Amino acid sequence: MRQLRFLQAMNEAYRQVMAQDESVMILGEDIRGGIRGETKGLHAAYGDDRVLDTPISEAAFTGFATGAALAGLRPIVQFQVPSLIYVAFDQLVNQAAKMRLMLGGQADLPVTYTIMVSGTRGGNAGQHSDNPYPYLVHAGFKVVCPSTAYDAKGLMIQAIREQDPVVFIASAMSLPQKGEVPEDIYTVPLGKGQVRRPGTDVTVVAVGHLVPEALAVADSLFEKRGISVEVWDPRTLLPFDRDGLLESVRKTGRVVIYDDTNRSCGYASEISAILGEHAFSYLVAPIKRITRADIPLPYNPDLEAAVLPSPKQLEQAICSAWSYSKS
Amino acid sequence: MSNILPPQMARKMYADMLRIRQFDTKVVELVDDDLIPGSCHEYCGQEAVAVGVCSALTDKDILTSTHRGHGHTLAKGGDVGKMFAELFGRSAGYNKGRGGSMHIADVSLGIFGANGIVGAGAPIACGAAHKFKAAGEPHVAVSFFGDGAINQGVVHEAMNLAAIWRLPVIFVCENNLYAMTTPLREVTILELHERAQSYGMASIKVDGMDVGAVFDAALSAVERARSGGGPSFLQCDTYRYFGHYSGERHMKTTYRTQQEIDEWKKRDPLDLWAERLIRGSICSAQDIERMKREVDDEIAQGVEYARGCPTPSPQDALEYMYAVNYPYTPAKGAEQ
Structure with a gap:
């Protein structure tokens, strides 16, 4: 079977879900440039309204996704470094994670948060090397942490399709992983080790x-x-x-x-x-x-x-x- | 008075303000009677802002509200009975007893929720506005916040997003002069609306005690947004009669004087509007009295309805966390 790297598997998941579901959009810093590759080609394929490069305003673009979801869209928010989520913590923990319960179930929040290069790549010191998932699990987010290219694609597609906020941890040291990845769209279920x-x-x-x-x-x-x-x-x-x-x-x-x-x-x-x-x-x-x-x-x-x-x-x-x- | 206002709408605006006034006046009693757990932040005094702005909106437009949110919810069409039921924590309440005063919402009416965090609704409004713009829908998003929120970073980030993407958002800053007990002038220089000007958006100050003036300003902003002209900022100068929250009147606070409160009450938004309705022969004094009786009845019925609603079962306490639950998720506090 065809082999893909972890980042290519993410990219394929993004492309396939965006092709299938017009309500899916992606936003964050440097999405269009896509220098690592996971967002490569998305802007050319899906345009300005669905692929947004944001200013460096983590709190605002995180809250923006909450509002877009309440209005009927299915946003993917990409954080380019794990520690950036702390800048957006109110919008994540106090707003998105609590929103559905506080509303008494009036609306779902189908938002996916991708946390890129989680953990250390070596030499990035105190503010670029966290694995912030315990905070996020504690806050009540569904959290996926794939270790293979196959799971990266399947869990990403499942994460985007979930009706609840899901955090996708893209571990820095998993990004070079290469493995068999089917070309078809498929999902890996949550809660199955x-x-x-x-x-x-x-x-x-x-x-x-x-x-x-x-x-x-x-x-x-x-x-x-x-x-x-x-x-x-x-x-x-x-x-x-x-x-x-x-x-x-x-x-x-x-x-x-x-x-x-x-x-x-x-x-x-x-x-x-x-x-x-x-x-x-x-x-x-x-x-x-x-x-x-x-x-x-x-x-x-x-x-x-x-x-x-x-x-x-x-x-x-x-x-x-x-x-x-x-x- | 606004020149473009049909008489029927002018009367409705009075009734809407009255409903907010009577609702939150009742709320104060109910907090004292322990029928409402916790405390509430009453909107009395600021009615002209919520009603002036929401009168320029349709059901499809959305708003994000604040911790002082009863006024916005009622002005956007919220049901009195379901609101009291929520404040009483009943399962027939808007949020099934899970949100209370600080999270009250009716998503079906475009009320995306009161919010316990100052300024947090601003980016949420922008996200909804993006959806409208991207889908080619002519709707707008209104973000209400107070003078305190003007020093919250996320509000500025949100104004910038709205400006660069020309989003149909109206930022409504209700300046009631105090952030809890901290006076505006100790924490903020310049006029509030001048800050928004630096984002290149239309930005004005209006008399927040004059519902006609607020409506006119809101209508221009809404029309600008609907026609692709991007965001606007309205500074509405107003005053909160009960202070920061229900409990404040039992405290010996000194941050504002009785004289100051009395001065503002001389320009009460309901009295001002009633006077103009009568002067303009849109209403008689008897009409005003009749509206007061009608609203009193509506409030009494709402309280009665809410009192009769069942409380949620403790067995269902974990409900509504997720749209889709998984085994052991969400986890209970004790194994069963």
């Missing part, structure tokens, strides 16, 4: 760009020590596929969560709590979390590496979970 590598000894929950790293660690541990690691990719963070995860953990009884958000109240904290509540009886080892440390990302590459979750830490955690014994 996927076993990326079956195993029987330890479950690794890996989020977004950490999935390929976890797969590499799992392969090498199997070769080196014969440990059979199951790598499970939640794919969507809210709704979260609790049943899918429990099925894996029921089998292995040992879990390591590998997630690039802060340790305190990060996404791994929530998964850990879910397992504590629902998997207690079949866990045979303490839950391990490998996460980002609780500080802004430092600039220096060595310091950055010291703060990020690493394959080495993951390997140690898997071994420790695997060898743990109560007696």
Whole structure:
């Protein structure tokens, strides 16, 4: 089958949905220029009214999408750097996320927010390197975090078609991913995780760009020590596929969560709590979390590496979970 | 008085202002009686602004409102009974008891909601206006906000968006002189409408106690917007009688004097308009009295209706968060 990169898969999703549904529009900073490629060709195909380059006014263009949605459109708002959402936080958290409930269901808000280059690309320091999804899950947004080009297209199309606000996390380190992507329009459902590598000894929950790293660690541990690691990719963070995860953990009884958000109240904290509540009886080892440390990302590459979750830490955690014994 | 106003419309504008006055006067009582949880920000004193602007609109036009939103909602055609039901938190209320005073809305009437965050409605109005413009529909969006909002960044961002894209938006700044208890002059220099001029839009100041003057200004702005002329800004100078919110009159606030309040009340928008209706032989004094009785009845019936409405079931507390729910989403606070 044809191979596409993650960004090309996003671009195809945008193009196909916009061709199919005239109410879909996209706005944000430098959309027309589309230097990374995910919005390439959209303006030429769909024109000024549906492809808008905005001024640097994150709060206003986010609120603009809310109003457009209330009036019947289906906007995609693209944030070019993850931390830009903080500038728009009132419009996201206080307006869009709460709007439907506050209105008593009078209107739906079918808005998609694309968060580009989420996480670190290396050397972008404190304000360009966050993975802001815990905030967004907390606010009640549906959040998807694809790890493959196939999921990028399928989850993007599903996100745009949802009747609720959905955040699409385009992890910086996932953008070079290349994989098989069907040419037809298709969707990946929300709330369905996927076993990326079956195993029987330890479950690794890996989020977004950490999935390929976890797969590499799992392969090498199997070769080196014969440990059979199951790598499970939640794919969507809210709704979260609790049943899918429990099925894996029921089998292995040992879990390591590998997630690039802060340790305190990060996404791994929530998964850990879910397992504590629902998997207690079949866990045979303490839950391990490998996460980002609780500080802004430092600039220096060595310091950055010291703060990020690493394959080495993951390997140690898997071994420790695997060898743990109560007696 | 406006020269272009048919008598029937002039009378309706009085009745509309009266409805707002009586509604929010009743609200103050009901807050004191604990029938309304929380507090409300009463619109009394500012009626000419909401009615003057909304009289220039159709059902297809939309508005975004403020924390002081009962006036805008009523002026755009909101139903008194459903509004009281919402303020009482009942399931027959506009927002099914989920929004209350600060989020009251009727999306079907183009009322996109009161808002608890100052200035937050401005970009939302722009988004709706874009839809109208892109679809070639002749409708407009009105964004109401107060003098306090003129120092909120998102309002300026929104004015810029409306200006660069020539959106059919009317920014209506209700200058009631205070942001809570902070006087306008301590936080803002120049006239409010002068700020909008820097975005290249038509921008004027009108007497916000004179419903005819507000209507004339709003109508020009609406016509400009409908014909592709882009956004406008109206500064309406007005005054709020009850202060920032219901509770204020039980407090010993000193930020404004009784003399100042009395001076503004001498130019009460309802009295001014009634006088002109009578002087212009559009209404008799008896007509005015009759309208007052009719509106009193409407308010009493609305309260009665709302009192009789059932409250939502706590079992349904998580309803309306999403159009489409998923397993365990939204999560409950305790496992069941």
